[in-house]
Amino acid sequence: MTPGGTVVRRAPGKLFVAGEYAVVDPGNPAILVAVDRYVTVTVTGLPGTGIEFTSDLGPRAVRLRWHGARLGTHDGPGAPAGLAHVVSATETVARLLTERGLPVPGFGLRVESGLHDNGTKYGLGSSGAVTVAAVAAVAAFCGLQLPPEDRFRLALLATAEIDPRASGGDLAASTWGGWIAYQAPDRAAVRDLARRHGVQEALRAPWPHFAARRLPAPAGLSLQVGWTGTPASTAALVSDLDRRTWRGSASHRTFVETTTDCVHACAAALEQGDRRSLLEQIRRARRELARLDDEVGLGIFTPPLTALCDAAEAAGGAAKPSGAGGGDCGIALLDAEAPRDIDQVRERWATAGVLPLPVRPAAEGNEE
Numbered sequence: 001m002t003p004g005g006t007v008v009r010r011a012p013g014k015l016f017v018a019g020e021y022a023v024v025d026p027g028n029p030a031i032l033v034a035v036d037r038y039v040t041v042t043v044t045g046l047p048g049t050g051i052e053f054t055s056d057l058g059p060r061a062v063r064l065r066w067h068g069a070r071l072g073t074h075d076g077p078g079a080p081a082g083l084a085h086v087v088s089a090t091e092t093v094a095r096l097l098t099e100r101g102l103p104v105p106g107f108g109l110r111v112e113s114g115l116h117d118n119g120t121k122y123g124l125g126s127s128g129a130v131t132v133a134a135v136a137a138v139a140a141f142c143g144l145q146l147p148p149e150d151r152f153r154l155a156l157l158a159t160a161e162i163d164p165r166a167s168g169g170d171l172a173a174s175t176w177g178g179w180i181a182y183q184a185p186d187r188a189a190v191r192d193l194a195r196r197h198g199v200q201e202a203l204r205a206p207w208p209h210f211a212a213r214r215l216p217a218p219a220g221l222s223l224q225v226g227w228t229g230t231p232a233s234t235a236a237l238v239s240d241l242d243r244r245t246w247r248g249s250a251s252h253r254t255f256v257e258t259t260t261d262c263v264h265a266c267a268a269a270l271e272q273g274d275r276r277s278l279l280e281q282i283r284r285a286r287r288e289l290a291r292l293d294d295e296v297g298l299g300i301f302t303p304p305l306t307a308l309c310d311a312a313e314a315a316g317g318a319a320k321p322s323g324a325g326g327g328d329c330g331i332a333l334l335d336a337e338a339p340r341d342i343d344q345v346r347e348r349w350a351t352a353g354v355l356p357l358p359v360r361p362a363a364e365g366n367e368e
């Protein structure tokens with residue numbers, strides 16, 4: 001902490017490489033990569049016990065006060081629109097402080113997002129990055145020294161209070177950085193564990209199915225990212241899928257089996273530096289998502305995302321939507337030694353209305 005009592009923490013955004021949708025069920029693997037665009041959270045001491053939130057997405061600072069363990073306005077507990085993630089992150093760290101007998105001081109928390117373009121999200125995981133950065137900043141400001149897994153767990157507990165369907169893969173990438181293999185715990189179960197036995201206990205207890213480990217970056221391949229310019233609602237797409245009869249069907253089982261096999265093969269290809277196999281598996285992941293989309297008509301593939309994939313495959317690369325689809329970003333892996341092919345793909349993307357984003361994998365995640 002600086003002498004003025006200000007703490008600054010940042011967390012990178014992320015992209016899904018493979019495993020989206022399947023990863024929402026505990027234990028199913030996915031691969032993500034952190035990218036070098038960040039959400040930055042600054043916490044500064046303020047007199048009193050209230051917490052003042054300022055976001056670059058909101059018009060003005062919002063001062064909230066404590067109603068027991070929850071933050072809210074004078075009317076009662078509850079986060080104002082657009083502040084759900086920072087409020088939940090603050091409440092979760094505050095519960096840990098209280099359980100440890102430590103005071104929760106008053107402070108101001110300010111968010112600056114590098115994951116938006118004039119207020120429109122790129123789909124690079126701003127909700128995950130802001131949660132990870134807010135947990136780290138609030139914890140450090142309050143004098144807690146926490147290892148990465150504790151910060152990840154706090155961020156997941158904070159997220160599960162808002163939406164237990166979210167896998168937390170974004171939180172893992174934002175916490176650890178680099179290329180990550182991730183398996184989610186049962187979010188409702190860990191949320192209930194924290195509610196019943198406390199946050200401290202939820203940090204200590206085993207979390208069945210949860211796993212996160214770093215993978216090597218792909219050698220000789222360049223990660224290219226295209227933005228469709230259309231923001232998609234992940235929560236809406238995931239709950240849309242849940243409302244259909246697909247879950248529990250033979251098609252669901254096939255999707256999960258194929259996707260799991262594909263993610264394991266991608267991880268092995270990264271570990272063995274096998275470029276050709278990695279490209280084959282990314283193309284397979286695209287096909288499996290397309291099959292899901294054809295069967296349930298979810299709208300994962302929009303015309304710009306299909307054009308993004310076709311252009312990359314025509315140049316000998318592999319590509320797919322990243323995450324829930326329906327807009328946001330797609331990724332491509334292209335031969336790093338063929339800059340002219342990369343330029344050509346980017347030109348074809350521009351013609352299809354896809355903006356190439358100048359982002360690169362970020363080796364580092366969020367720091368304590």
Ligand SMILES: Nc1ncnc2c1ncn2[C@@H]1O[C@H](COP(=O)(O)OP(=O)(O)O)[C@@H](O)[C@H]1O
Nearest residue numbers: 055082084085111113121123124125126127130
């Ligand atoms: N700059 C920010 N300031 C405060 N909260 C933010 C900011 N960026 C994102 N969030 C949180 O994340 C939510 C948006 O999540 P989502 O639509 O899933 O975007 P993304 O796809 O980028 O994760 C917002 O409603 C808010 O709670």
Ligand SMILES: C[C@@](O)(CCOP(=O)(O)OP(=O)(O)O)CC(=O)O
Nearest residue numbers: 020021125166167168234322323324
């Ligand atoms: C469908 C999913 O598996 C992947 C969603 O990935 P996105 O990258 O679309 O997510 P946001 O960061 O919230 O925009 C749902 C999940 O894992 O929670």
